[in-house]
Amino acid sequence: MSGYASAETEEFEEYTEDSHFIASRGAFIDTVDQEWKKTIVDCWASLPDSFSYYKFDKAIHSFSCNNEFIIVDLSSEHKGEINDSRIDHLYKKIEVHCEESTGFNEVPVVFMWAEDEEDLIYEYDPDAFQKAKNSSRYVAARGIVPLFTDEDEWLEWSEKVHEARYIFDLEPYFLSQGGPLLSYGFKKYSGYVEVGVNKETPNIVNDSSLSEVYQIIDEHFEDAGISNIPVVFVWDMPVQLDEALAEEPVPIEYDSESETAQNDDASTQSTLGFTSIMIILCILILIRIRR
Structure with a gap:
């Protein structure tokens, strides 16, 4: 060519x-x-x-x-x-x-x-929402995963979720503000939003608090034209900061970059909400790659 x-x-x-x-x-x-x-x-x-x-x-x-x-x-x-x-x-x-x-x-x-010959090939898993309930990290689930007629419909829906990813009303519910939330991200290939709640504070993680958080997420996506957004709440652990970092407050931020992140349960293929530490790492990687 x-x-x-x-x-x-x-x-x-x-x-x-x-x-x-x-x-x-x-x-x-x-x-x-x-x-x-x-x-x-x-x-x-x-x-x-x-x-x-x-x-x-x-x-x-x-x-x-x-x-x-x-x-x-x-x-x-x-x-x-x-x-x-x-x-x-x-x-x-x-x-x-x-x-x-x-x-x-x-x-x-x-x-x-692309130098991706060894990359895992991900495909949308319509059963991932139900499978998540069998995970040892599972806490609760809300919403409904849509039934997509074809790949294009799934891609369009995923893009809409991605574009509406900034939910600033959730900030008071994060750990830095005394709340139970640690993470928030969209698992593109599983078709649902995953919210990590603090395993060290089970006393404030209950049906009432989870319903309150889900209502904020659901209403936000309703405004973007997405009904009954599927959400899975999972146990998560706080990031351990060293003393130098812990002295300064860490702001809550939302971002979307990685499509192939993984964890020890199923596969976390695409995230749109990271803790601030992860965002800093992602930015450094992107600067290096994109020169």
């Missing part, structure tokens, strides 16, 4: 010589200045996160950038499906999106195979 243009930069050559290289598209330049870098970063930042990749192409593993061009990693499981026509179609979507978002056309893009 060949690109529309070539570049003489060492960075570009490193990618084309990599065994994972597929193709390049767009207008590359030989000399990269600060204005160019800013435009590329703005274009990359405007691209959707993992919950919306399917709108571009289901083969997308990730978007990243190196200040010179956009890098699109495609899942290796789709190697038998990718050809020039599909690359052209995907590039056109990226180009139109960046032009609408930043006014930048002919955005330079390098397509690579």
Whole structure:
């Protein structure tokens, strides 16, 4: 596969010589200045996160950038499906999106195979909500998991849950505010929200308090057009901070990045709420990856 243009930069050559290289598209330049870098970063930042990749192409593993061009990693499981026509179609979507978002056309893009050959392949498990009740961590469940007619319907529902992930009314219920909650996240491939409650404070974890928390979550998602949001409450343990960190208060934050996180029960495939410590780690990892 060949690109529309070539570049003489060492960075570009490193990618084309990599065994994972597929193709390049767009207008590359030989000399990269600060204005160019800013435009590329703005274009990359405007691209959707993992919950919306399917709108571009289901083969997308990730978007990243190196200040010179956009890098699109495609899942290796789709190697038998990718050809020039599909690359052209995907590039056109990226180009139109960046032009609408930043006014930048002919955005330079390098397509690579993701180094994911050993990654676990996740599939939606419609029975995961019921299976969760057999876990040793299980506390209670609320809501109903929707019945999806096809994968696209599940993806659209998951994206809606993801977009409505910020529930600031839950902050008073977290441990830092004296409440029983430790974590909050959406398990995409299991189709429900998981809420971790403090195993060290069972006296304040009861049917009444869980119903109160669920009502806040349910009403929040109702406003986003999602009825009877499925929620599973599980026992969790507080993160042990060292003395230096423990001296400062830790703010409650919500985020969504990882699609393949795991725990010792079933699989926690996608989280949209992390403790602040996890967020810091995720940010550091992303900075390193996306340079």
